[in-house]
Amino acid sequence: MTIPTGAAPRGLTIAAPASGAGKTTLTLGLIRALVRAGLTVQPFKNGPDYIDPAFHAVAAGRQAFNLDSWAMGEAALSAVVGMAEGADLTIFEGSMWLYDATESPGLSGQGATSEIARRFGWPVVLVLDVAAQAQSAGAVARGFAQYPDAPPFAGVVLNNLGGARHEVMIRTEMARLGIPVLGALPRRSDLALPERHLGLVQAAEQADLHARLDRMAAFVADHADLNGLILAAKSGPPLGPGRWPDPPAGRIALARDAAFSFVYPHLIEAWRRAGAEILPFSPLSDEAPDATADLVWLPGGYPELHAGQIAAAETFLTGLRRHAQAKPVHGECGGYMVLGEALIDADGHSHQMAGLLGLVTSFERPQMVLGYRRAELLAPLPGHRIGAQLMGHEFHLSRVLRQTDPPLARLTDAEGNPVPETGSARGLVTGSFFHLISAA
Template sequence: MTTPGLMIAAPASGTGKTTVMLGLLRALTQDGVAVQPFKSGPDYIDPAFHRAASGRASFNLDSWAMDGGLIDAIVREGAGADMVIAEGSMGLYDGVASRGATGNGASADIARRMGWPVILVIDVSGQAQSAAATALGFRQLDPDVPFAGVILNRVASPRHERLVRRGLESVGIPVLGALPRRGDMVLPERHLGLVQAMEHPDLDRAIADYATFLRDHADLPAIRRAAARGEVADHHAGKLPPPPAQRIAIARDAAFSFLYPHLLEGWARAGAQILPFSPLADEAPAADADLVWLPGGYPELHAGRIASAQTFLDGLRHHAQSRPVHGECGGYMVLGDALIDKAGQHHAMAGLLGLVTSHAQRRMHLGYRHAQLLAPIAALDAGTRLRGHEFHYSTIVAQTDAPLAHVTDADGVPVAETGSHRGPITGSFFHMIAPAS
């Protein structure tokens, strides 16, 4: 693959790179450019916004969790596009202390590996020529990370823009856009980040507004020219992860949506049947499914509806009598005896695991996870090593079943949230990203 690409990154979270990303995707798509989006890091919300903006599925690329063959296999999904745009996470060089499969999880790892020049989105609020020092530091910290230029965000006035541009011109850094301060250019958020794309009240209009904003204040032709062609190994170099079963019933709705796109793609490419169903619509999983998979999401916001979804719960329990069920994070909580919402109200769940979780006792759990299975997850045998990510605010009140895995963080420190299993019923708080080599 030699599709030209770019990385939209920033010095830190909250600088506006997602707004820039969505605006660019939509504006270029409107111009007839087939743009393939990617997301650096384990964020499972942004890819759905990318898809809404570009019309193409977006995939995560993660240098800590994925080996080189898997990264290459995922990037090959962009074959046939005119251009690649990847969105970074946090700051460009932010990652964990310990190196993983191909890096420490920083967006810079992906830009370096793929040869995609970085466009740095800088929030210039409260500074002028000093912004040049920030940009210069990011350009020079690692000479192997290609650097295209900057887009200035939250510019206060034409005079402010002139001052910032003057500083950047003095060090030879191109300015590819200057976005005026706009209080309405903010996507709604909740405790795990952005509100999901499917829940946004008028997402298409919002993205169209971002596209117009970028057209008016960024140099789209210069941005396209800045893209560089990255080299990806041939199709024998790596494969997407294989499916854990042949017929997989997957819960898909506003309560269950956090499943990495490359897993779904890999399972489907390998011939698995993906059988979606909606617990919120009180649908039972397919009767002929070999495996039921409940992804993460926001079941705590819909606990009352889930508790009263008798067709879903009965179907899930019937399946569990003879075939495996797996839940990740929110899906894991639904497999338990009860879920306590942030108001302290108890909601009876499926009762397939002896687990009670609470959002009334909030505590953030965040970070990469390495897990070695102590029991199988469907076709994933005991002993299988997995890399994944955990992000939630729930607290375990009770857990009576055997641990599912030995789990550590990225630095090898044991983690108390081991998941649990009861016969073929398994669950974990970590979201699987890839098998570990």
């Protein structure tokens, strides 16, 4: 579905030289502070990340979206950025580090934060953890600002400052180098968000999240130059025509709760714009998918943390099995595991799942599997024909102990190397660890 788009919105890119520099804390605090100042803020997140955008959405009071130059073509990027219509400012949080990316290009780039910042003209605010350095922070900032093909550079925010003398030493060096300092954040340990495997504890699971975000906002407002940051925001060339991914048709029963939360907002937006009706239901509340749905979609999430509860959810499992007799069911990652015969948790306990696929997975000896994926479909997937080329990623800790069904797809990594995870297809039921982002 092609849509016209207009000018690129004004925005800023929040990036860092390394993980743990305070990028997410600054992003959330800045979004919330700008909203409290009366601005409408559109958040974006670089790359395949489900967790951070959920926090962005709570902070902004507005749906956040992912941007990914490896997995999205120019038309898809334009469509998603077009969702900033009506916002005063966009805040784009980078992933990992500013320039790090895959070795091989995807649809419109290699997945680097810098590519999106450069394409849409959003200047970089570089967050520097200066806890263990002083004037050398200037060398880091200058190197990032003058790197070949660098995006526009707004300035730096200093994080983990040890005191007034520490701040003066770094500010003096930044001034000598002509690098604006847009914030100076003292050390503050109480603002950290709780974490678990795969990232932060999900936004929906934190009852005190609004209070936490308000504390972050007050901290950023007290120690950053909000007016300077607003004035630093810029935009690049006009957006080209946008195109949303082709969706499955009809009524879509979508599992949504703490165990099934990893679905990209741009996909749901595409489904809705194509006229699909989204019918949310909660397996953890033992709800069956709507019997009138044309498709059941089980997203990824954390079924391993709720395996016993899912195994006991007879209304959900019975409804799912009944649906699969006549209409399609698809599971991504965690949803794929629930479609299998059994899920073995970290303690070695086996929990019976839906039994719609000949799959047994285990978390007893977890192994990290992470990376971009291209998928060539060997069986139809709702909304996509055999032979379709899809772009996505894989990120899980589970191991496959048994997989007896025909493969769903032929998968390769970002460099084109075959990967063993093929997914499964049996009748109207499909599943894979592959998370769909866009069609190639």
